[in-house]
Amino acid sequence: MKSNKLGCLTGSGIVAMFITLFLLVGIALASGSQMFSAGSLNTEPGQVYGGVYSHAQIEECSACHAAPWSTDSMADRCVVCHTDVAAEMSDITKLHGAIFQNGENFSCRDCHPEHRGADGLLTDTSGVLFPHDALGYSMNGHQGKEDGNEFTCVDCHPDGLSTFTTQTCLNCHDQIDIAYTQSHFLSFGPDCLACHDGVDKFGNDFNHSIFLFNLAGKHEGVTCTKCHLDARTVLDLKSTPQECASCHTDEHDGRFGKDCAGCHAVEGWKP
Numbered sequence: 001m002k003s004n005k006l007g008c009l010t011g012s013g014i015v016a017m018f019i020t021l022f023l024l025v026g027i028a029l030a031s032g033s034q035m036f037s038a039g040s041l042n043t044e045p046g047q048v049y050g051g052v053y054s055h056a057q058i059e060e061c062s063a064c065h066a067a068p069w070s071t072d073s074m075a076d077r078c079v080v081c082h083t084d085v086a087a088e089m090s091d092i093t094k095l096h097g098a099i100f101q102n103g104e105n106f107s108c109r110d111c112h113p114e115h116r117g118a119d120g121l122l123t124d125t126s127g128v129l130f131p132h133d134a135l136g137y138s139m140n141g142h143q144g145k146e147d148g149n150e151f152t153c154v155d156c157h158p159d160g161l162s163t164f165t166t167q168t169c170l171n172c173h174d175q176i177d178i179a180y181t182q183s184h185f186l187s188f189g190p191d192c193l194a195c196h197d198g199v200d201k202f203g204n205d206f207n208h209s210i211f212l213f214n215l216a217g218k219h220e221g222v223t224c225t226k227c228h229l230d231a232r233t234v235l236d237l238k239s240t241p242q243e244c245a246s247c248h249t250d251e252h253d254g255r256f257g258k259d260c261a262g263c264h265a266v267e268g269w270k271p
Contacts, residue, residue: 039115042122050081055114055122064114078108095162098134106131123161125153138198146176166192187225194233202237213242217266 041055052058066072079086088094092101099106111125130153132139142151153161156168169192173181188195195202208215215222227247231237240246244260256263 040117041114042116042120043118044122049083056118073107075108095135098136099131101134125161132198136197137193141198145172166190189232191232195237218268219266 041058043054043056045053047053050058050063058064064074064077066074066077079089085096088096089100091097110128111130112122113124114120114122139151144150145155155172157164158168170181170185225231228237228240231240243258245258248260
């Protein structure tokens with residue numbers, strides 16, 4: 001007569017199951033939870049956080065990974081050690097504050113992956129839709145390079161994501177039009193970001209007529225620096241005097257007053 005019992009529920013099957021579980025727990029404890037690790041942690045030494053100077057010195061997985069039943073997230077565990085980042089997150093003028101203010105769905109590991117080996121990068125934004133606008137510079141005007149390829153972070157930040165020099169702008173724009181770039185550099189100075197925010201407000205399609213001083217008649221063909229002499233910032237551009245006398249010498253020595261438009265039109269001095 002056949003038995004209806006499953007083989008695993010026999011006395012020997014139950015004993016074998018407990019022996020197997022005991023061995024697995026023993027191996028896990030002996031390996032320091034390494035059998036569950038996704039890979040080795042980064043060994044790069046840095047500032048001391050939470051009593052360690054590298055992630056590789058962290059011995060307990062629970063220091064970073066919250067239990068499934070815990071109300072903590074991994075990001076909550078990160079800021080326990082990275083208190084400087086926690087302070088930045090509450091200040092929208094700081095890097096992490098701007099990121100989290102404008103990207104609520106971001107988590108630390110979106111940009112800071114781990115378990116990629118001893119020499120693995122701790123900051124990697126490739127594949128991440130980074131909220132660049134939150135940092136005051138939009139990438140709308142920089143969708144592709146002159147050769148047709150898309151921009152990568154390292155194109156503008158060769159020395160690390162936290163550093164940027166306007167020499168990068170010159171190096172790139174020299175390849176597009178070196179004569180114009182060098183002339184623009186000499187006219188408005190080396191701080192490109194003082195006027196440009198990536199949205200191209202002052203690009204080739206700049207419309208001066210949206211401002212009080214319209215460029216019409218003879219004014220239309222005047223170069224920017226004729227009126228905006230030595231302007232270095234957007235504030236300098238906006239602060240340019242609009243009176244005729246600020247550009248034109250009064251040939252009448254004041255005999256006809258200051259209302260130049262009473263006799264002269266933008267189409268020319270005559271009639």
